[in-house]
Amino acid sequence: MHVHHGQESQPGFLTQPQLNDHLLHRLHDLQTRFRHIPQPSIAELAEELQLPITQVEAVIDFYAFFHRQPRGQTDILFSNCTSCGDLALMQQLCDRLQVEPEQTRADGRISIGQASCIGMCDHGPSALVNGIPLTSITAELIEQMAALIESDTPVASWPENWFRVGNHIRKEGLLLSESFEPGSALKSMRGRNRDQLLEAITASGLKGRGGAGFSTGMKWQFCRDAESTTRYVVCNADEGEPGTFKDRILLNSHADEVFEGMTICGHIIGATQGYLYLRGEYRYLLDALNTTLQRRRDAGLLGANILGEGIDFDIAIVVGAGAYICGEESALIESMEQKPGIPRIRPPFPVTCGFRNQPTVVNNVETLAAAANIILRGHEWFETRGTWQSRGSKLLSVSGDCARPGIYEVAFGVTIEDILHDCGATDVQAVQVGGPSGSLVGPDKFSHCIAFEDIATGGSFMIFNHTRDLLDIIGKFTRFFAHESCGFCTPCRVGTTLLNNGMQKICSGHGTAHDVDELARTAALVSRRSHCGLGITAANPIRDGLKHFPQLFEARLLHQEMEPEFNLDASLAEARKLTRRDDAEAHL
C-alpha cells in the first residue's frame, strides 16, 4: 500500500501492508546504497512517488540521518547523551583515523559525527555504526575499531559481540512479571462488546505513559466518537527523550503485548489500520518486529477476520530518521505523511484530525502494552499497584551514576530515594527525572514520588553524582534542544540558540550576573511563547538549575558588570593577518 496515495478504500481489507514506498524508507535505501542522497535521484524519486520535489528536499534536509554529501563507507555517530555518550572517545577515533568530526575522509572510507541520545544509556558509551548500535565502547575498543576501518573490514565482519544489546531488566513489576501468551488478550475480548472493552480501559484509570498522562480511555472514546469512516491507531515508538530506553526493551521482548494493545484499540475505536512509528535509532529491531507481525498474521491474530471474530486490523511500521521532535504526536503524524516533522497547531487534536486528517489514536508503546494486559487481566489487576491518581506501574529507564543501570518497573508512588537505593546510587548530586524536558531534582526533593500528581515522567531517570559538573550537564541539555528545535517558530528556533549561547558563556567562565538575568528572562519567554512541547520544556534544565542549584551558577560568574559575548581582540586577528598590521590600533 502507498501511504501517500490518498484515501484507501475502507474496509475491503489489506493484509501485510508494505511501506516500501514510504518516502522515509526510500531515502533510507538511497542513503544506505550511495552513502548520501544523490541530487539526480531527488527528482526521480519525487516523480515516482508523485510528491513535489520541494517536499523531498525538505525531508532530506530535516532528518539527521539523510545527507547531501557522501558519508564514509563506515559512518559512525557517537551519542552525545550524558548517559550513553562519551565524546572523548569520538575524538580519540577521529585523531586515530585523522578525520575531522562531521567530515568524510578523503578516501571515503570513514565519517564520524554525533547523534542525540540513541537509547543505549544502560550500556555506557555507545555509537551507531552504519545505523547499528555498538555499545559499551572503551578506549581499547576504539583502537580495535580504528584497525578494522583502516584494514577496510566491512562492518558486517566486525565482532558480533560488540553489537550486543541487552535488556537489563533489573526489577519486574505488574507488567513485566506476567507471562503473556500471544493472542490471549484478543481471545479475552470474546463475549464483551466494544463499550464494555472501552469501559475496562476507562475504569482502569490508565494514563498515557509518554509523560503527559492523558487518560487513555478518554482518548480512545474521543477518537471513536469523532465523525469519520476511517480511523487509525498509531504506536509512538519514537523514544527520543535522552535517558529513555524502556520502549527498546518492550519492543524487543514484549512486542506481542504492544501489537495486541494496538489491535484492541483498533477494534474499540473502529480502525482497521495501525502503524508503529519506530525511531530510526532502533532500526536494528525492524526485522524482528516484522517477523513478529508476520507470525501474528499467520496465527490469525492480525489481518482480516482476526480469530474468526470479524475483526480486521493490520499493522505497518514506519521508521524515522533521527529527529527528536517526531516524538511529539502531531510531528510524528506529519512524518508518517512523508513530511518534515513539524508539529501541527492544536486543536484540532489527532483524536479528531490526525493521520491523513482522520481521527487517530497516538499512544506510547508502554501504554498499549498496559492496555492489552488490562483487557486480559481486568482493571482490578491494574489497580493493585500505584496511587489512586496514578494507577498501575511505570517502567523507568535508570542510567548514569549507579551500580545497576537498567529497567526498573516500579509502582507509581515510589520515592526517588527508593529508586536510588534499588539501583545502587550513592553520593547523588541530582537526578534528571523525565529527561531534559522533565525536572532536575536535588536531594531536598528525593523524598518526592514518581506519580502524575507529584513528579511526572516518561521514564527517563538519569543520576548524577558529585563528580559530575552539573552546570556542564545543563549546558549539554540546552544544546540538545537547540539542535533538535524544528525551526518552525521563532521563540524556539532563536530562543533555544540564545539559551545555548548563554549557557556556554557561563559554563566557560565568561558569564556575569547580567548574563544570568538575561538567561532567566529568555528562558521564561521561550517556555511561554513556543509553539509545541519542545520549546515549552526546552528551558526546564536552566530554570530548574537556577531554582535548585543557584550556587553552581554563581560560583562560575565573573564579578563585573558585563563581559562581551566574544573575544574582541581575537575578533580582529583575521583582519590583522590580511593587512599585516600589528600596531596599537590593531588591537582591542
Place this chain on the structure above:
Amino acid sequence: MSKVRVATTSLAGCFGCHMSFLDMDERIVGLLEHVEFSRSPINDIKHCEPCDIGLVEGALCNADNVHVLREFRENCKILIAVGACAINGGVPAMRNHFSLQECLEEAFLDEIGVDNPHIPNDVEIPLLLSKVHPLHEVVKVDYYLPGCPPPADAFVKILTDLLEGREPALPKNMLHYD
C-alpha cells in the same frame, strides 16, 4: 532645572535612524526645552561628555565602532540601542555569511574595475571585526528601540517617557521590526 543631556551616534548604520529621529519635525523644538545634545552627528561634537541618555544606531563592524560604543557606555547613564542594526546586526551583518577574507578580496582585489588591487592597511583605517555584532554583545544595553528605522513617534515616546520619569514602553503600533 538643568537640561537632560543626550548623545547620539551611528556606528555601522546608514543614518536612517537619525533621519527618522529628525522626522519628529517641529516637536524637536519642544524637546529642546528639556534636552541638550552632547556628541551627535547633528552638532558634530566629536566626543561624549557625561550624559543622561545615549542613542546608538548601527552595528559593530570594526575596532572604532567598539571604541565609540565603549565611550558611550562609560558616559551615558542610559544606553538605548536604536534600530535593526544595533539590535540584531541588520544589513551590515549580512556579511557574516562570508569570511572577512572573502569580503575584502571581493571588494579590493577581485571586483571588476579595481585599480591598484590591494587590501587597505593604513593605520588610520580601523580594522574590521571578523563578524558584525549587535551592541548588547559587547556592552550592557538598557533599552531597545526596534524598527528599520524606528518611527519618529517612537523616538518621541521613549524620550518623553524617560524625561517624565516613566519606564519607557512603546505601544504596539510603534513596536515593529521592519
